Amino acid sequence: MIARRHPRLATLRAALVSLVVSVLAIGVIATPAQAYSWTGCRWPNTQIYVRNTNLSGTDATTAGAAQTAWSNQTDVQINASVSATFTRFVAADGATGVDGSTTWTCSGGTTTAAAAHLNTTYTNGFVANKRQAIWVHELGHGLGLGHSASLAALMYTSAAQVYNTTGAFTPQSDDVLGINARY
Ligand SMILES: [Zn+2]
Known part of the structure; x- marks a missing residue:
């Protein structure tokens, strides 16, 4: 027994x-196939224009590479224009705990202006690919993406954490799905 x-x-x-x-x-x-979220705003069409205000060196090249990556991988096309209301810049914000941030102006669901920036207090210590990962994230906010629940997406709350974990510095599948569903 x-x-x-x-x-x-x-x-x-x-x-x-x-x-x-x-x-x-x-x-x-x-893990959700669609972990992305939207900010509630988007540009009126897929042709989106940006301009740099104080970028040089690695900040300029990585911001440009992030712009190219979004353009190549998604339905939106981002080009430079001196009259663009979507601006990019860098600022030494201090030890705020934030690598970068983006603000936008929204009118009836349509984005009319946006400003994306990196906090050089941190990002000056980042290698180029990691800096690009932050630019991809901030430009993503400017395009209309909120934060993703997926650590595999650069729109995850911390792009630096994603880069440190996965090495990603171009839009990932969830990021691409989010933009293409928005536009
Ligand atoms: Zn963010």
Whole structure:
């Protein structure tokens, strides 16, 4: 009798462990296909213009590379224009805990102006690819994306954390889905 009970318990335990493993596996697989969010604003069409105000050196090249990446990978086309109301700049904000930020002006759901910037207090210490990751994130806000729930997306709350974790510095699949669903 005892000899039979132990195998049953062992089988039950094995089944429980299997169930837990299965639930964990489903949890990983069930990462939302669409983790992106929107800000509530978007530009009137897919032709979007930006201009730099005080960018030079690595800040200028990485901002340009981020712009090109969004253009190449999504339905929006971002070009430079001296009259653009979407501006990019850098500022030494200090140790605020924020690598960059973006503000935008919205009228009836349409973006009329945006300003994306990097906080050089932190970003001057970043390698070029990591700086580009922050630009991709901030430009993404300017285009109309909010934060993504996916750590695989550069629109995750912290693009620096995504870069540190995955090495990503161009828009990822969730970022692309978010823009293409918006425009
Ligand atoms: Zn953000």
